Amino acid sequence: MKLSENFVLKNIAGETVVMPVGEAVGKINGMIKLNPSAKVIWESLEANKDVDGILEDMKKNFAEVDDEILKEDINYFLNKLRKYEILID
């Protein structure tokens, strides 16, 4: 499970934004805004964490949320990333 090299994450004007570069530019025309949980998942993926590692990072950031809900969030976002070939298995 690995993030494509063709994306850059940065904060712009208080928003977390992902921009396509290189080959991804033709596939995704525009920018992706990430919400706070998507940002945590993205950064965990950048650190080469697996699903368990991502869950640990999510628990640290969202201690008040049930594990089951966090897992659902993670799966939902990972599937979305796979759909756009941002995440490569």
Place this chain on the structure above:
Amino acid sequence: MKLSVADLIVEITPRYELLKSRLGPYMYNGEKEADIVIPISEQFFIDRQNEHPELTLEECEYLYTGSCFYTELIKYDGVLLHASCVQYENYAYLFSANSGTGKSTHTHLWLKKFPTAEILNDDKPAIRKVGEKYYAFGTPWSGKFDESVNTKTEIAGITFLSRGETNEIERVSGSDVMFDFMNQTVRPNKKEYMISFMEILDKILSDVPVFKMKCNISEEAVITSYNAMKRS
């Protein structure tokens, strides 16, 4: 030959009249080394023209040297904004919108209202952070009509325009116009340039006053934008 554009030394070897005719005010004869080298060969323009047969060779040279300059500018805390920029009383006022909205119409109304105002660049000013301030610069790549002056003027604000029946302007946050800004600049393809691009965009949208405006074609439109954007 060397040019001085946006406080940067640019080395370029122009071949055709269109580009040559725009370079006069930017000639540099000093000793400084080039910050940006535009390394494009004649073969490059011939290849581009084959892809875009509707363009003449000299138009290809003009467009692609501009695109090369604005890409390298990113490495120096600068970006292109597709905007009409008017300067008045030592400040630059930028109006950005899709082509055909009337940004140039709006800035030309400023020239009528304020006799000492002038167009800094009618289509593609460079924005660059130098020290702690943000400046608009004229460049040789100003678009169809040669309406650009070689100056460096501190930016009062950037306004994203749309047409309206009446005149309304609102100061907004950087995140409110991030998408508009992205759509009115050239996004780089290479990763290292994209990283620098996003960093300078964050600085501009965090520090420079930005506005959204609906306007018609009238003197009242000018007064509305000037009063909202002027520095007190």
